[in-house]
Amino acid sequence: MAFELSGKTYETDEEGYLADLSEWNREVADYMATEDDCDLSDNHWEVINFLREYYEEYQIAPAVRVLTKAIGKKLGKDKGNSKYLYELFPYGPAKQACKYAGLPKPTGCV
Amino acid sequence: MSETKKFMYINRRPPYGTVYPLEGLEVVLIGAAFEQDVCMAFISDGVFQLKQGQDTIESGMKNFSPTYRALGDYEVTRIYVERESLEERGLTEADLMPLTWEDEDDDWAEKPSIQIVSRTQLSDLLEEQDVVFNF
């Protein structure tokens, strides 16, 4: 699968995850979110940027449990809980946010 | 809910030459979601998986060594490395990348995950497990 944006073609897997994460940019994230009827706010970006940093450091997309705990530690308890994260990303915080962040599907997600 | 079982994942192959080490690591990360009592053991050439300073840029492979540092986040806090395996390979603990976990009950204090154990100690640990996987 693929989509086109500003004259460039982006390859994705069958679930819409970017095939080559080095191609990622903010426009890609915005496009993917719009396709899901989601408007990316600063709160969304906070999580997306966190995921990209996590991937950069550990070379994996964290499982949702790990993400929640790490967000809580970095951004505070009011954000490090599933309620907050599911409100931002109703399709599942790890799954949906990883997609917008250009990362592969989290290890262990089915 | 079933009771907690003791799991040990044994790693005994060098990284990169086969897909076992990476697949094994993924199984550990996936398995961590089941909240069992998990530990890992590195023996034989598996100790090379933890070697510091891996740099795969020239060889074009994916460097998955940083992922071991995420194990603490996945609550895998006991990583046993067999002393005899290190010695046979001319390695010491200083050759291994430091792996830590943060103790939530101790104000997030960083604690080392790696424990160097003798073959005899490892043999005892193996005996204690309910489930053993090896990669």
Place this chain on the structure above:
Amino acid sequence: MLHTVNKSPFESASLKVCLGLAKPGSDILLIEDGIYGALAGTIHTAMLAEATSAISVYALGPDLKARGLPEDRLIPGIKVVGYDGFVELACANDKVQSWL
């Protein structure tokens, strides 16, 4: 003849078999997990260290780097080559034998 070995000497007898059959004047190139055979101070060091007087032993640099092994950890006398050196060795020898 150029011999290549791609298995760790701790896991396979490839290096031992290769050393037993390689004639003086041969080249041996350690690649992939075979590079662990180049490490100094291991239980298998002596076997290769002895051979380096009659045989030229090489180790592939990118595979050493991938596994985090700097040159100063290798048996003295082992030369580190890149992919270009691999090609040169293959061209310089009439035959290539891979001990898989």
